[in-house]
Amino acid sequence: MKVAFTAPMKPLDHPVPSGDRTMGRLIVRALELAGHKVEVASTFRSWRAEGGEDVTREVKKLALTHAQEISEQWIERGDVPDVFLTYHLYHKAPDWIGPYLCAKFNIPYVVVEASRAPKRQSGNWALGFNAADAALAQADQVVALTNSDAQCLSQVLSKDVLTVLPPFLEEARFEISQSVTKGSADGTIRLLCAGMMRAGDKQFSYMVLAAALKQIADLPWRLTIAGDGPARAEIEPLFDRKRTEFIGLIPWQEMPRLYRSHEIFVWPAIREAFGFVFLEAQSCGLPVVGGRVFGVPDIVEEGTSGLLSDEGDASALAQNLMSLIKNPHKRENMAAAAVENIRKNHSLEAGARGLDKVLHAALERHQFKRKAHGGR
Structure with missing residues (x-):
């Protein structure tokens, strides 16, 4: 499959080294090892240190403008990816780009590493929390890298959507x-x-x-x-x-x-x-x-x-x-x-096998949803 990739928490080319950046790069390597072609669709960073309605609305505006630009590029080249994958989604780093493009082009949406803190439903992070929850609701597959994250996500995701895939390295x-x-x-x-x-x-x-x-x-x-x-x-x-x-x-x-x-x-x-x-x-x-x-x-x-x-x-x-x-x-x-x-x-090979299963499960679920809605 051709996979469009984004990492709203920290893009792969971010200058500051971290485990988050490393894990994002490893996900790309694992997907390639599994035989998939990965395209970094966006390096837009939605993460902000401080929340607030004005801040979040401005980030959303910028994200959707960027999503429209990507949409135009895909249409112009006549080549739409088979699936969109977002790495690391939570209230400080919501994803508006993946959900927008998946809805517009009717392709599966996958989230790898998501966390959810219900206490953020109100306060400065409320809009970011709601945006992250909306993305989770649209996702065809969601991967948690830890059992603690999976436990929180299970409150809003069904078992056929949520998967635990242990972190891995090369x-x-x-x-x-x-x-x-x-x-x-x-x-x-x-x-x-x-x-x-x-x-x-x-x-x-x-x-x-x-x-x-x-x-x-x-x-x-x-x-x-x-x-x-x-x-x-x-x-x-x-x-x-x-x-x-x-x-x-x-x-x-x-x-x-x-x-x-x-x-x-x-x-x-x-x-x-x-x-x-x-x-x-x-x-x-x-x-x-x-x-x-x-x-x-x-x-x-x-x-x-x-x-x-x-x-x-x-x-x-x-x-x-x-x-x-x-x-x-x-x-x-x-x-x-x-x-x-x-x-x-925790080998790269184990990660490749796990992600390959997730992509196929997302495609299968997305096709099922399309049939259930009359092919739309």
Whole structure:
């Protein structure tokens, strides 16, 4: 099939790296692997940091103007895609473009990664919430990447529309040609964390991590932090500079070697949807110590490929770190289990198979709806 693609939360060419951008690119790769042709129909970003009726109405106006331009292009070239796929839809990033084009050209509409917060039905985000809900109601298939999102979506979507497809990654991108020495000659355990340094949930994650590390200051560890951002000046003083190395933003090509040169990946994951870094770390054979929040338990096999603690619980995070630092046998077993978890459950091939099924289900449901409405 020919798939028209858009990502209203963060376009694929957005300059700031993130798990969201990475997941969007992987969806395109998976669709192509499954034999589909993907066209980025729009790079329009509907996401806004602040809501409000005036803001949302202006975004909607811009989006529909852009949708009309795309419509004219499709008509002029005489080539309409078989399906329209929107990645990451919610009240801060509604989609007006996909629903408009699907209605105009009578093609199936698919949403991959949707979340729904009923508390946003009123207040500044009400119009965005209603627009996202309208898009969900029109969709022929909706994919949730986590069970927590699926649970919320099940309130407004039927079982024949809603699918859970676990997040996935391209394992080949995390392979390296040469072996890397893990740990230190003196037995110090090398911990790694990676996250953007910005105010809000990310900064809170760093605060929880710093508090946890202070509780195990007597253990032999060193920490590497990969990441940068506007809150770096506030984050760096939280950590013991004698035991912490800040290496800033790292190109993705260098991340596999960085992961593999460490022994434990740790990230508190405050308010994380699922944490793409957890997939990357496990792919490179690192056991994970993180927060038990939203979709994290969907991608980290608790007790097998990692240890999870309640969100924001620094003491529990410290206990899990201590457990792995003191037990090399446990670290080795979890490292092997982490690689196997990704291979079995979160590979690009698994994503391609899942998305292929979703597209065919959307086409079948759309055809059924057309027949039910007299072929219109």
